[in-house]
Amino acid sequence: MQTVLSVGVDALAYGMVLFVISIGLSVTMGLMRVVNLAHGAFAMIGGYIASYAARDLGLGYGLAILIAVAGTILIAIPIERFLYRRIYGAPELTQVLMTIGITFCVIGIANYVFGPTLKTIPLPETLRGPVDLGFRSIAAHKLFAIACGVVVAGALWYLIERTSFGVKLRASVDNAAMAASLGVRTKIVYAVSFAVAVGLAAFGGIVGAELLPIEPYYALRYMVTFLVVVSVGGAGSIPGALLACLVLGAIDTTGRYLVPEYGEFFFYLAVIAIVCVFPRGLLGRNK
Amino acid sequence: MAAIETSAAAKPETARPNWLLRDLTGLAIILIVAVIGYFLFPNNLALLTRILGIALLVLSLDLVTGYCGVATLGHAALFGAGAYASGIAAVHFGITDPIAMVGVGAIGGAVAGLLSGIVILRGHGLAQLVLSIAVIHLFHEAANKASSYTGGSDGLAGISPDPVFGLFGFDLWGRTAYGFGVALLVIVFILLRFLVRSPFGMLCRGIREDPIRVSAMGASVQGTLIKMYVISGAVAGVGGALNAISTQVVGLDSLSFTTSAEALVMLVLGGTGSLYGALIGTVTFMWFEDVVSAANPFHWLTIVGALLIAVVLFAPKGLYGTAASLLDRYRGRS
Numbered sequence: 001m002q003t004v005l006s007v008g009v010d011a012l013a014y015g016m017v018l019f020v021i022s023i024g025l026s027v028t029m030g031l032m033r034v035v036n037l038a039h040g041a042f043a044m045i046g047g048y049i050a051s052y053a054a055r056d057l058g059l060g061y062g063l064a065i066l067i068a069v070a071g072t073i074l075i076a077i078p079i080e081r082f083l084y085r086r087i088y089g090a091p092e093l094t095q096v097l098m099t100i101g102i103t104f105c106v107i108g109i110a111n112y113v114f115g116p117t118l119k120t121i122p123l124p125e126t127l128r129g130p131v132d133l134g135f136r137s138i139a140a141h142k143l144f145a146i147a148c149g150v151v152v153a154g155a156l157w158y159l160i161e162r163t164s165f166g167v168k169l170r171a172s173v174d175n176a177a178m179a180a181s182l183g184v185r186t187k188i189v190y191a192v193s194f195a196v197a198v199g200l201a202a203f204g205g206i207v208g209a210e211l212l213p214i215e216p217y218y219a220l221r222y223m224v225t226f227l228v229v230v231s232v233g234g235a236g237s238i239p240g241a242l243l244a245c246l247v248l249g250a251i252d253t254t255g256r257y258l259v260p261e262y263g264e265f266f267f268y269l270a271v272i273a274i275v276c277v278f279p280r281g282l283l284g285r286n287k
Numbered sequence: 288m289a290a291i292e293t294s295a296a297a298k299p300e301t302a303r304p305n306w307l308l309r310d311l312t313g314l315a316i317i318l319i320v321a322v323i324g325y326f327l328f329p330n331n332l333a334l335l336t337r338i339l340g341i342a343l344l345v346l347s348l349d350l351v352t353g354y355c356g357v358a359t360l361g362h363a364a365l366f367g368a369g370a371y372a373s374g375i376a377a378v379h380f381g382i383t384d385p386i387a388m389v390g391v392g393a394i395g396g397a398v399a400g401l402l403s404g405i406v407i408l409r410g411h412g413l414a415q416l417v418l419s420i421a422v423i424h425l426f427h428e429a430a431n432k433a434s435s436y437t438g439g440s441d442g443l444a445g446i447s448p449d450p451v452f453g454l455f456g457f458d459l460w461g462r463t464a465y466g467f468g469v470a471l472l473v474i475v476f477i478l479l480r481f482l483v484r485s486p487f488g489m490l491c492r493g494i495r496e497d498p499i500r501v502s503a504m505g506a507s508v509q510g511t512l513i514k515m516y517v518i519s520g521a522v523a524g525v526g527g528a529l530n531a532i533s534t535q536v537v538g539l540d541s542l543s544f545t546t547s548a549e550a551l552v553m554l555v556l557g558g559t560g561s562l563y564g565a566l567i568g569t570v571t572f573m574w575f576e577d578v579v580s581a582a583n584p585f586h587w588l589t590i591v592g593a594l595l596i597a598v599v600l601f602a603p604k605g606l607y608g609t610a611a612s613l614l615d616r617y618r619g620r621s
Contacts, residue, residue, distance in 0.1 A: 035413060086600060092412060093358045094599055097555055100548060101595030108589025224420050224544065231417040265428040268421040272406060275421070279414045 005136060007257050013142035015249025016149025017208030022226040023156060023241050024197025030236015031173050031193055034084065035092055037099040039201055040223040041106040046072045046202025047214035048110060051119040061124040065206050072202035073195050080194050088190075103219045111216040119214045121206060141210050148207045152200065156238055169193060173236050232274050234281025243282055247274075310480050313563060314473065320570075321469045332461040334577060336533040339468035342569040343475060343526025344546075345553045346562060347396075350519040352551070353559035354483060355512055356495035359407055360547050361419035362523065364426040367542030368399030369524025374537040375436055377446045385448045385457075385467065389528045396524015397517045399426070404516030408509060420544065427542045442538040446531055457532070464533035471529055475522055479562055482518065491515055552591065556598055558605025567607050 025039040050068035053059045059067070083102065087095050127144050130137040160166035171179040172186050180186045205214070212222055225248075233244030248267065255266040274282065324335050344366040351357045372395020373388040382388060403422045410418045430437045437443050450456040455463045482488050493501045494508055502508045531537045540546060549572070557568020575594075580587045602609045 029413070035416065083596065083600075092416065093352070093551075093555070093559075094603065096358065096360070096416065097552065097595050098599040100552070101592040101599065104588045104592030104595065106592075108586060108592060111588070112586070220545075224424070227413075227420070228417055231413050235413065262432065263428055264424060265432070268424045268428070271421045272418060272425070275414050275418055276406070276409050279410050281414075 002136070003257065007254055009138050009142060010257075011250040011253035012246070013145045014211055014253055015245040015247075016146045017204055017211055018225065018229055018249055019149050019204075019242055019245040020145075020152050020207060021201050021204030021222075022229040022245065023152065023238060024200040025226055026230045026233060026235055026237065026241040027169075027193055028197045029230055031169065031176075032084075032088055032190055034088060035095045035099065035227075036084075037096060037223050037227065038102040038106065038219070039197075039226055040221075041103045041219035042072055042076060042198045042201040043205030043208075043222075044110065044214060044216075044218040045075060045106065045205075047121065047205040047209050047218070048114055048119060049202075050206040050209075051121045051214060052114075054122050055120070061122075061127075064121070065203065068206055069199045069202045073199050076195065076198040080191065084194070103223060107216050107219050110219075114216070116216055121209045121214070123210075145207050145211070148203070152203075153238070153242055160238065165189075165192070228271050230281075232271060232278075232281055234278075234283045237281065237283045240281055240283030247282075306484070310477075314477065317473065317476065317566070318469075325465065329460075332465045333533070334573070336461055336464045336468045337530065338570060338573045339465075339472050340526045340530035340533070341550070341553070341573060342472060342566055343529065344523050344550050345557075345565040345569045346475065346479060347519040347522035347526065348550050348554050349559060349562060349565040350479070350483075350491075350515055350522065351512075352554060353561070353565070354488065354491045354495060355515050357407065357512065357516075358416055359419040360416060360544065360551060361403060361407065361421075361423035361426075362519075362550055363542055363544075363546035364403050364423045365396045365399045365520040365523035366527040366530075366546070366550075367426060367430065367537075368520070369393065369396035369527030370531040370537045370541045371395065371430060371437055371443065371527070372524065373528035374443045374446050374531045377448065377531075378443060379436065383447060383449045385451050385532050388448060388532055389471065389525055392524040392528025392531070393521040394524070396520040396522070396527060398520070400516045400518075400520020400523070401513065404513045404520075408512050408516070419547075423542065423544050423547050427539060427544070430539060430542050437537070440539055442536050443531075444536045446535045446537070448532045448535070457535075461533060464529075468529050468533065471525060475525060476562065476566075479522070483562065487511070487514070552595060555605055556594070558608035558611075561607055561611075564605050564607035568605060571606065 021043050022039070025036055028034060028036060028039075046068045049071045050064045053067045054061060054064035079102065083098065087098050123141055127140045129140060131140045131143055160169060168179065168184045168189050171182070171184055172189050176186050179189075205212075205218075212218065229241060229244050229248060232248060233240035233242070248270070251270045252264070252267045255262065255264070259266070325332070328335060344362065347365065348359070348362045351359060351362070369392035373392035376382040376391040377388055382391060403419070403426075406422055407415055407419045410416075431439055434440075448457055451463060451467055455466070457463050483491075490501065490506055490511055493506075494511060498508045501511075527537075527541060530541065553568040553572040554565055555568070556572055557566065558564030576587065576591075579590055598605065604612065
């Protein structure tokens with residue numbers, strides 16, 4: 001029972017961190033049809049900025065998160081403007097190459113600027129210790145990660161289902177040309193959702209820094225994981241991404257607990273099985 | 288079939304009757320470059336032999352990506368399978384004749400090609416890409432786990448191939464390995480030239496252009512692609528076997544995602560859909576890597592990344608494709 005609970009909590013925390021990072025990727029992939037392998041790089045940039053702000057400048061955790069999210073979006077805007085715009089609608093191979101190129105550049109620069117060592121983001125006092133839930137105690141930062149995931153899911157649901165921006169976004173996802181002809185300024189929708197996606201990636205990178213440690217090869221190491229989440233959940237579907245994160249988080253964490261010597265074997269086996277059965281993802285739409 | 292043939296005939300490559308001459312010229316250039324390499328870098332033949340092995344991997348990737356339009360980030364699985372097959376045959380089963388080892392490597396690669404082809408070809412677009420990534424990770428984990436056969440993360444050491452034909456022993460300088468590699472590359476290249484010109488090769492190009500139309504004409508898209516995957520696996524397996532024979536060790540990195548991604552980068556750098564592009568891309572990339580990482584290993588990734596972005600933005604057809612179209616334009620003007 002004890003094992004089941006701790007596996008459950010770990011899986012939930014891991015899944016939620018995955019969700020916060022990869023939901024932005026899912027939305028941009030569904031919207032702009034760009035296979036963006038550089039998404040993890042933005043999460044990494046966020047983590048680095050937060051680490052710099054909190055550790056070297058001595059700012060508070062909340063402030064560090066704000067600065068990191070804003071900074072990452074600022075870095076991403078010119079990248080979107082000059083590089084991504086050229087590959088919208090290009091063949092997949094081109095997109096893969098361009099975004100791998102961006103990832104490599106970011107890794108090289110991060111390595112040069114921050115050095116190859118692991119960076120930590122000091123947690124505030126309240127998140128450091130364990131929290132007693134009555135039946136057992138859980139690390140507070142894991143609870144925080146889970147809470148963040150729930151808040152992000154709720155906020156995104158509200159944004160997409162209940163606001164006028166959400167209506168435009170859904171219209172553009174379904175049929176960009178038709179939405180544009182009805183007066184939706186799809187370029188602005190694209191830019192805003194790209195910024196939101198990058199901001200969420202940075203946020204997830206910071207919140208999940210305890211589970212996915214920040215180091216230069218972060219972008220390459222987890223790139224595949226984020227892509228897998230989107231593909232399993234179905235590009236553009238928020239419930240799909242949530243479901244995929246929970247399922248994959250559960251499989252990965254359980255595999256690590258029960259048969260650690262097999263590493264990620266079961267994770268990828270499950271991915272192959274799911275993608276073969278649901279080629280459009282668990283909750284992806286049929287075209 | 289008629290539509291495919293007319294569209295293919297429109298391409299200048301096949302329209303010219305002197306394709307035999309062109310192929311012979313290409314072959315002569317390969318041989319001349321190989322000889323120049325031998326005399327320019329007599330102390331660095333190990334690197335040149337490694338380039339030959341990787342060139343076979345990139346050629347085989349070109350068969351599925353360039354000719355069939357299958358985007359994959361998991362092609363090193365076939366290369367590594369060939370390397371491990373020939374290495375295991377040498378270490379555990381005493382098959383140390385280099386030609387037999389290459390044969391075993393080709394079979395191992397072909398089997399891996401069949402398996403990963405069956406999985407990867409189930410998806411399209413993003414799903415296909417993710418499946419290919421999952422496949423390479425599965426192969427990697429499997430090789431890591433089966434350490435009694437593969438040596439796990441320590442690598443499979445102790446491969447000592449016999450002399451080729453009982454005459455040319457593998458020496459410390461790697462001269463025999465280099466010659467053996469050049470011979471393998473040339474043989475494979477000639478066979479592949481015939482393959483891509485055959486009706487089967489045309490069918491593959493047709494599938495890349497329009498799979499629905501090809502299936503409407505009565506050809507089996509899935510069957511053709513799987514066949515091409517098996518052939519591609521055999522080619523990659525030969526490359527892997529060459530690598531195992533020349534370095535006498537097989538490491539887990541031959542099955543890694545990074546190797547797959549690098550192979551794809553080399554292919555696109557050179558240009559997809561032409562075997563020459565694959566060779567040019569491999570040589571350029573590996574040479575560049577050697578120079579830059581010797582000068583400053585820190586900036587290697589940054590430069591590769593910048594190079595990739597530049598290729599996508601300014602030379603989407605790759606070095607060979609861009610050079611060929613420039614040449615055509617020049618010819619058209621004069």
